[in-house]
Amino acid sequence: MWVYLLRRLAAGIGVLFVASFLLFVLVSLSGNPLAQLQANPHISPATIAAARDQLHLDEPLLERYWTWLTDLLHGDFGTSTTGQPVGPQIWPRFWVTLKMVIPATILAIILGVVVGVVSAVRQYSAIDHISTGLAYLFYATPVFIIALVLKDFLAVDVNQAVGHTVLYTIGENTPGIAGGWNLFVNSVAHTVLPVLTLVLITYAGWSRYQRAAMLDVLNADYIRLARAKGLSPRRVFYIHALRNALIPVTTVIAIDFATILGGAIVTEVVFGWEGMGRFLYEGLIGPVSPDVNVVLGWMMIAATAVVIFNVIADLLYAMLDPRIRYA
Amino acid sequence: MPEPGPNPADTGPAAPVTVPALGGLGTGGTVASAELWAARAGVGGEARGQFRMAAGRFFHHRLALIGLGTFLFLLLLSMVGPLFWRYNYADITGQFSTPPSLQHPMGTDTIGHDLFAQVMQGTATSIKTALLVAVVATVLGAVIGAVAGYYGGLADSALMRFTDLVLVVPLIALLLVLANGVSNLAGNWFWIALVLAAVLWTYQARLVRGSFLSLREREFVEAEVAIGASDRRIILRHMIPNAVGPIVVSATLTVAIAMLTEAVLSFLGLGIQPPAVSLGSLIANGQDDAGVLPWLFLFPAIFLIVAILSVNFIGDGLRDALDPTQRVRA
Numbered sequence: 001m002w003v004y005l006l007r008r009l010a011a012g013i014g015v016l017f018v019a020s021f022l023l024f025v026l027v028s029l030s031g032n033p034l035a036q037l038q039a040n041p042h043i044s045p046a047t048i049a050a051a052r053d054q055l056h057l058d059e060p061l062l063e064r065y066w067t068w069l070t071d072l073l074h075g076d077f078g079t080s081t082t083g084q085p086v087g088p089q090i091w092p093r094f095w096v097t098l099k100m101v102i103p104a105t106i107l108a109i110i111l112g113v114v115v116g117v118v119s120a121v122r123q124y125s126a127i128d129h130i131s132t133g134l135a136y137l138f139y140a141t142p143v144f145i146i147a148l149v150l151k152d153f154l155a156v157d158v159n160q161a162v163g164h165t166v167l168y169t170i171g172e173n174t175p176g177i178a179g180g181w182n183l184f185v186n187s188v189a190h191t192v193l194p195v196l197t198l199v200l201i202t203y204a205g206w207s208r209y210q211r212a213a214m215l216d217v218l219n220a221d222y223i224r225l226a227r228a229k230g231l232s233p234r235r236v237f238y239i240h241a242l243r244n245a246l247i248p249v250t251t252v253i254a255i256d257f258a259t260i261l262g263g264a265i266v267t268e269v270v271f272g273w274e275g276m277g278r279f280l281y282e283g284l285i286g287p288v289s290p291d292v293n294v295v296l297g298w299m300m301i302a303a304t305a306v307v308i309f310n311v312i313a314d315l316l317y318a319m320l321d322p323r324i325r326y327a
Numbered sequence: 328m329p330e331p332g333p334n335p336a337d338t339g340p341a342a343p344v345t346v347p348a349l350g351g352l353g354t355g356g357t358v359a360s361a362e363l364w365a366a367r368a369g370v371g372g373e374a375r376g377q378f379r380m381a382a383g384r385f386f387h388h389r390l391a392l393i394g395l396g397t398f399l400f401l402l403l404l405s406m407v408g409p410l411f412w413r414y415n416y417a418d419i420t421g422q423f424s425t426p427p428s429l430q431h432p433m434g435t436d437t438i439g440h441d442l443f444a445q446v447m448q449g450t451a452t453s454i455k456t457a458l459l460v461a462v463v464a465t466v467l468g469a470v471i472g473a474v475a476g477y478y479g480g481l482a483d484s485a486l487m488r489f490t491d492l493v494l495v496v497p498l499i500a501l502l503l504v505l506a507n508g509v510s511n512l513a514g515n516w517f518w519i520a521l522v523l524a525a526v527l528w529t530y531q532a533r534l535v536r537g538s539f540l541s542l543r544e545r546e547f548v549e550a551e552v553a554i555g556a557s558d559r560r561i562i563l564r565h566m567i568p569n570a571v572g573p574i575v576v577s578a579t580l581t582v583a584i585a586m587l588t589e590a591v592l593s594f595l596g597l598g599i600q601p602p603a604v605s606l607g608s609l610i611a612n613g614q615d616d617a618g619v620l621p622w623l624f625l626f627p628a629i630f631l632i633v634a635i636l637s638v639n640f641i642g643d644g645l646r647d648a649l650d651p652t653q654r655v656r657a
């Protein structure tokens with residue numbers, strides 16, 4: 001088991017190294033950070049040369065990659081084009097993003113599994129048809145439309161109906177609010193809509209896989225055997241059917257974790273969260289674009305998170321399915 | 328039973344391969360299981376007969392027909408409509424922020440553009456971008472996937488390393504970076520389409536590679552090799568036709584994914600640039616006033632969702648028609 005875990009981790013680290021190289025090349029070549037400066041006639045060639053020097057743009061690409069990588073392995077993300085180190089800026093924003101992503105992932109898994117199982121058990125019932133329809137709808141709806149509908153229509157209506165603001169639409173909490181319980185309640189009220197956005201874009205797909213997997217299992221011979229043996233419906237459902245039906249979905253959820261991180265970029269922009277995704281966005285549209293170290297910082301943290309999530313999923317997979325060989 | 332894949336790319340034969348996607352959508356849907364398809368397709372068989380059977384199944388699929396009808400209607404409206412409509416999408420009409428009326432069926436925006444003309448233009452941009460993405464990504468993916476699956480070796484490992492990258496980095500972030508690089512170029516929709524295709528081909532390639540890995544072990548390929556057929560002939564005449572079902576289904580889903588992604592890029596200001604409009608950029612313009620002037624947000628949003636929905640319905644119909652063993656979503 002431990003050997004298996006280590007092997008999976010090693011494979012993940014290998015992928016990260018390959019990704020770091022490809023990403024560095026891609027981001028470095030995707031744009032000219034000096035374009036904005038060069039377009040401005042009021043900026044002297046000396047300033048531009050200094051900026052070029054500061055960004056190491058005269059060095060060969062491989063050399064720049066090596067410098068960046070060795071710094072990164074020492075925990076240094078380099079400096080952004082404003083001259084500030086990226087690390088101290090990105091880590092606090094990473095926690096802000098996690099406040100959105102982790103609850104969203106957990107809720108989406110629960111919702112996806114429950115909806116999928118219920119629609120499989122009650123196949124072709126009203127519930128099944130409604131969940132199928134909703135799944136089609138959410139498949140076809142881009143994340144920013146869901147976010148905007150929640151922000152501009154749902155939140156306004158709810159707040160009007162209640163008479164005071166219960167659903168906040170800007171930021172991760174109200175600035176200057178007193179700490180403790182009040183701050184917690186306030187943060188939760190700010191978190192509801194962004195989390196709901198991320199849940200809606202992800203649960204639908206998962207519920208379809210869960211439904212398909214559950215239907216497969218329910219029609220399998222060993223379930224008929226379990227029923228024929230006279231096991232209680234409860235036992236057949238939880239021990240024999242559900243447990244096996246969770247296996248394929250684990251993989252799908254792990255792969256889709258990257259989607260949630262991507263969706264968080266848009267969600268943070270719409271809801272004005274000072275998270276990691278917004279940092280990436282500002283590094284791309286900002287006055288100096290692309291801000292290579294900012295963009296790469298986001299990419300590497302996101303990629304690491306995805307790899308870790310996939311290792312966890314593999315372990316779960318192995319726990320759920322004893323046929324998996326660890327060796 | 329194989330162990331779970333050593334990298335996220337190998338999901339094992341039992342698990343459906345997903346097109347993990349984008350900002351907007353949870354899962355892009357199941358890419359048809361190539362092996363099952365290959366197993367059914369069999370050797371020889373009357374090509375025409377199979378095609379007619381598939382067409383018959385497709386035209387009995389109610390949702391697929393609704394999807395096809397809707398998509399063709401949107402295509403016609405967006406391509407031909409602007410020729411007959413009294414306003415051009417760039418015209419400033421002198422009426423600001425008017426709600427929908429007979430004069431302006433979708434109202435006007437804060438500058439005075441007729442929104443109906445803009446939505447038609449935006450739909451045209453979205454559709455033509457998405458179709459170009461699907462064509463380029465499918466051709467590129469089929470060629471590279473075929474070579475990797477048939478020959479294996481270095482080409483195969485290079486492909487798999489590259490697709491690993493696409494799996495560990497959120498797609499939308501990758502596209503934002505690439506789109507940022509081309510967003511200042513003229514004729515921007517074309518470049519945006521190429522950027523999308525430059526990433527989305529990997530899904531097609533993985534799919535074709537998977538089919539080819541199983542097809543190349545089959546007797547009819549062995550027979551071809553034995554009678555001395557060239558690699559080119561084996562790939563083009565015998566293996567590609569046997570993998571065409573999943574390729575077509577996945578190409579259709581690529582259209583939907585491209586529309587979603589292009590909208591997200593344009594919404595964030597890194598996709599289609601003014602003066603051109605796409606549905607995503609129209610929604611971005613409309614969002615600030617969504618509370619007061621809801622039509623500015625709602626009409627482009629509804630058009631975008633309906634367009635993507637119709638393509639997904641077509642894709643579902645094609646899957647049921649071409650690959651009857653694979654019915655995950657319905």
